[in-house]
Amino acid sequence: MTFQDRLQTDGAVLAPDGIPIHFGDLAAEYDAALNGAVLLVRSHEGRLVLTGRDRLSIIHRISTNDVERLQAGQGCPTIFVNPTGRILDRATLYHQGERVLVIGEPGRGPALASYLRGNIFFNDELQIEDIAAATHQFAMHGPRASAVIARLTDAADKLEAFGHMEASIDGVSVTIARNKPLSGTHWTIVVPADAAAQVWSAILEAGREHGLLPAGSLTFNTLRIRAGRPAIGRELSPEYIPLEVGLWDEVSFNKGCYTGQEIIARMESRGKLARVMVRLRLEAPVEAPADLFADGRAVGRLTSSATSPRNEHFGIGVIKTATYEEAASLSAGAGSIPAQVIDLAGAPPPMLA
16 A cells, blocks of 8 residues: 555545645544644655765854754754845754754755755765655644654653654654644654555554544644744745744854844844734634735735634734734734734744743
């Protein structure tokens, strides 16, 4: 049985790229994500392996985080920006000793590999392997996700944020990593492509008593927006700098020079942001992108929106900082749908924390 056959046996409706859209019961998926756990296929996220002496130093000099500090078994996210500090891409690095596993945003693997190759200069030693075709990637979210991981392996549930390890699931060697949560805890599992169906089945069986269900990209997107997690092509775009979209924790202010560092450092040192990213609760569905208004004045942009199976309407918006500080009432789109600010999304700016 191929992996796609296994997914369809579980009830998956697949997108053209093979990623499940849903498994036939969105309400059950959403409830499991909030109260139990869900298992998703995230194989469209980029996966690169870096080897060579400069596998960390090259990324260190062209991205926002202090990746050279990483020790084996540790990881961290980092952001690639242009010379004016605007977002080009985002990736999470996992130091695996003689190699570094890089997991990028959906559909961004080849572009990220090309960008890294364009920054290899004379005397640099870096080899880049795209392992997307040789592997599959799963994600597990939910308040019971750690309990499922503990059933699968003795040590992984004790990992700190972005910690990772090699483990065996049903006799198959896999990589397990802990990431930023969307609901409960968030685990990434990278598996060999030829054993994906076997590992998928083993995880679902181990999670049965904890309410684990398979879930699709519609559920993921609702969880992402509900949690205020920026996405490529939405909040992760050249329209914004990392500090404006809640990524303060993915920027080092002590590491020294990198591409775009001057602009980002200046914004931090002045202690003032023109815009901030917020989580929103909408009174009715609004298709993003759309303008956000306060007292009839445009004050920002609704960048992402979703409606849950419980008929909750969530949004992510980037608005003027003054509007957030004034706690102004907002409306979204041409229909002036009321939009309540829940809180700041992501890591809050120190000046507003």
